[in-house]
Amino acid sequence: MAFQQSFEVNTRGRGTIEITHNVARIVSASGIQVGLAHVFVQHTSCSVVLTENADPSVRRDLETLAARWAPDGDAAYRHDNEGDDDMAAHGRNILAGASVTIPVGGSDMLLGTWQGIYLWEHRTLSQRRRVVVTVIG
Incomplete structure (x- = not known):
């Protein structure tokens, strides 16, 4: 059995x-139990x-790390069509990933006590993002 829905997130820029x-x-x-x-x-x-x-x-420290991994405006970047944060944002996406998978039990996510799911915006300006959730059981 599978179930899928999406939702949009309006970001305020990087974060x-x-x-x-x-x-x-x-x-x-x-309704999927497991x-x-x-x-x-x-x-x-x-x-x-x-x-x-x-x-x-x-999460603030993650921003500090990301700035070291993929700095904005690096002179070595060729892809900068949308500004200094363009290629850096794509690099950060590759490093942090575009998806996560979480186990489900009793129709609830089995997250640890201090775990949360976050959309991490890598662009400096606000964006509208679409997130797709697929539940398989």
């Missing part, structure tokens, strides 16, 4: 937005990540 509750509603609506929830973002300049949800400094 994380928790989407755990959006995904949990879809998992619950699926299976997997796959969360995928349909874009190449943002990511979906599973990370700590208790201390916001973790």
Whole structure:
């Protein structure tokens, strides 16, 4: 059995937005008792990540790391059609990923105590992003 829904997220530019509750509603609506929830973002300049949800400094520190991994405006980049953050955003997407998969039990996600699902926007300007959740069981 499979169930699929999507939702949109309006970002405020670079940073994380928790989407755990959006995904949990879809998992619950699926009626699937045991299976997997796959969360995928349909874009190449943002990511979906599973990370700590208790201390916001973790997500701020992730931004610091990402700036080291893929700095904006690097002179070596050839792809800069949409500005200094263009190629850096694509690189950050490759490094952080476009999807996560979470086990489902009792129609709930089996997340750890301090785990949350986040859309991580890599562009500096606000964007509208679409996230697809597929629950299989």
